[in-house]
Amino acid sequence: MANLKVIGVDPGTRSFDILGMVDGAPLLELSFPSGVVADNPSYIVDKMLEFSPDIIIAPSGYGVPLKRIDELTPKDRFCLTLELEKDKNRIPVLKGLQEMVDILKEKFPETYFIPSVILLPSVPEWRKFNKIDMGTADKLAIGVLAIYMESLRKNISYKDVSFVMVEIGYGYNAALLVKDGRIIDGIGGTLFPGPSFLSIGSMDAELAYLLQNFTKETLFRGGIKDIIGNINDIDEIEKNPHRGKAMLAFKEGILKAIYQLFSIYEPETIILSGRLTRNSFIINDLIDLIKNKTNKEIVILKGFAKKVKEAAQGSAIIGDGILGGKFKDIVDWTLIKEATGNVLSYIKIKNEANFY
Numbered sequence: 350m351a352n353l354k355v356i357g358v359d360p361g362t363r364s365f366d367i368l369g370m371v372d373g374a375p376l377l378e379l380s381f382p383s384g385v386v387a388d389n390p391s392y393i394v395d396k397m398l399e400f401s402p403d404i405i406i407a408p409s410g411y412g413v414p415l416k417r418i419d420e421l422t423p424k425d426r427f428c429l430t431l432e433l434e435k436d437k438n439r440i441p442v443l444k445g446l447q448e449m450v451d452i453l454k455e456k457f458p459e460t461y462f463i464p465s466v467i468l469l470p471s472v473p474e475w476r477k478f479n480k481i482d483m484g485t486a487d488k489l490a491i492g493v494l495a496i497y498m499e500s501l502r503k504n505i506s507y508k509d510v511s512f513v514m515v516e517i518g519y520g521y522n523a524a525l526l527v528k529d530g531r532i533i534d535g536i537g538g539t540l541f542p543g544p545s546f547l548s549i550g551s552m553d554a555e556l557a558y559l560l561q562n563f564t565k566e567t568l569f570r571g572g573i574k575d576i577i578g579n580i581n582d583i584d585e586i587e588k589n590p591h592r593g594k595a596m597l598a599f600k601e602g603i604l605k606a607i608y609q610l611f612s613i614y615e616p617e618t619i620i621l622s623g624r625l626t627r628n629s630f631i632i633n634d635l636i637d638l639i640k641n642k643t644n645k646e647i648v649i650l651k652g653f654a655k656k657v658k659e660a661a662q663g664s665a666i667i668g669d670g671i672l673g674g675k676f677k678d679i680v681d682w683t684l685i686k687e688a689t690g691n692v693l694s695y696i697k698i699k700n701e702a703n704f705y
Contacts, residue, residue, distance in 0.1 A: 353674045356397050357665025359487055359658045360386070360408035360446060362520025362547065362569070363624065365393065366657035368665045369400040373675030375665075378656040387441030390449040398457060404672055405460045406664040407453055408446050409486035412465025414688040415671070418454045421462065426450065428691050429462070431481070436565040443565070463667055464688035465489055466525065466535035467695065471684050473533070477695040482537025484523050489685075490663030491516055492525045492532050495620050495650050497666060497679055502648070506530070507682045511616035513607055514650070516659075517623035517635075519583065520547045520569060524606040528614050530682055536606050543602010544572040544595070546583055546625065550602060573599055587630040596631075600638055607643065619643065622650035622659050 352371060359366040365386050369377030377400050386393060397405055410429035413421070429450070430443045437444070453460040466484035467477050477483065484492070492514060499510045507530035516523045521538025522545040536542070541550040549571025557563060574580055576595035586592050607619060619639060626632045626649055636647050652662045670680025680686065 353669060353672055354400060354402045355665050355668040355672070355674070356400060356402040356405040357490070357661045357663065357668055358397075358406060358408050359490075359660035359664065360410075360442075361487075361624075361658060361660070362442075362518065364658070366661040367393070367397060368654055368657045368661040369397075369402065370665045370669060373669055375654045375662075378654055380657060383442050386449065387445035390445045391452055394449060394452045394456060402457075403459060404668045405453065405457060406490075406668040407450065407460050407462055409462040409465070410446070411481065411692045412468055412486040412489070412688075413462050413691065414464055414468055415686055416462050417458065418450070418460040418462070419458055421450075421454075424691065425462070428693065431692070432565055440565055440569075461668065461671060462486075463489065463664070464685060465692060466492075466532055466537070467692055468688040468690055469532055469684055470687050470689065471531040471533055472535070474695070476534055479697050480537075480540065480695060481692045482539045484525055484532075484535035484537050487660035487664070488516055488523045488525065488535070488537070489532065490661075490667060491622055491650070491659045492527060492663070493666055493679060493683055493685075494652055494659050494663035495525075495622065496527060496530055496683065497676070498650060498652065499618070499620070499648075500530075507679055511614070512618040512620050512648075513610050513616060514620040514622060515603055515606060517603070517621060517625040517631075518545060519624045521545050522548075522550065522603065522606070522623075524603075524610055526610040526613060526616075528616070531684065534610055534613050536609060539568060541602060542605040542609065543600075544576065544598055546574055547572045583625060583628055583631070586628075596634075600635055603635065604639065604642055607639070611643075616645075618646045618648060620648045620650050624658070626650075 357368045365381045367379040413425045510530045514525045522541045524536045526534040666676045670676035
């Protein structure tokens with residue numbers, strides 16, 4: 350298909366990015382504060398439609414098997430955000446995302462939703478038991494971008510690409526293990542063994558029990574911001590005299606995630622991605638630590654766009670591949686079309702797991 354026009358979206362905690370590609374080349378790059386999604390989702394949809402796309406890869410949250418918007422079931426809608434009735438409308442950006450789905454369903458039927466890591470057939474079932482977050486759909490998209498960029502950097506086929514990737518975001522950290530060009534394991538943001546800027550990462554189950562008023566908002570708390578206190582943004586960390594122990598927890602958490610994946614397979618390359626990699630104070634120290642502990646090659650994922658974040662680029666790659674464009678081979682190789690089940694499929698606490 351000539352002049353194939355694709356929109357990929359990154360629904361980040363801090364910013365909402367849109368990449369428009371034509372025949373695999375980036376032509377439209379837009380970034381909005383995530384609050385715009387909450388306040389005016391119609392505005393963002395209209396901006397995407399001005400590009401006259403052939404396909405939109407919409408924000409897919411915790412992921413569903415590859416589906417067009419008119420194929421989404423009510424359970425699929427629930428699985429996008431996993432937001433219980435008691436939390437409805439408490440987190441504006443999640444409310445905005447669900448409203449955006451309604452708007453896209455009405456205005457643009459060629460909207461697709463993509464899987465998260467746990468739904469991929471390349472991840473063995475035994476690694477999925479009693480897990481939900483092995484990497485959300487945007488993390489899968491970043492993984493696809495990283496596979497593509499590594500194949501270019503090393504001039505090798507997709508099947509020869511292997512790495513550990515750590516996504517160091519504003520809201521959550523996550524890690525993926527790629528072997529032979531396919532994602533085979535992942536540690537999602539709510540399972541990550543250390544804090545991100547906002548999130549606690551993995552939580553002691555006894556603490557979860559004691560937090561009687563545990564809400565969705567709790568998942569965005571307990572990170573560096575709360576440990577240090579009295580800071581509002583990443584750039585304030587460097588000058589804060591109380592940052593020391595918080596940063597040790599942050600860096601050790603990343604090392605623990607890497608070694609956790611090394612227990613399955615130990616590639617020679619570690620890729621770092623995400624908003625915090627753009628902060629020199631944080632990333633330079635982190636690279637030195639990882640090199641000293643692992644003696645591996647460290648690569649910062651740059652992608653091929655100038656402005657928008659990696660998840661928007663990966664989502665656009667997936668959209669192009671779905672329609673048989675330049676990136677068809679990587680979408681086929683990574684088995685995105687073969688994803689099955691839902692993110693609750695592997696929960697084994699049967700008597701308690703009445704989520705839906």
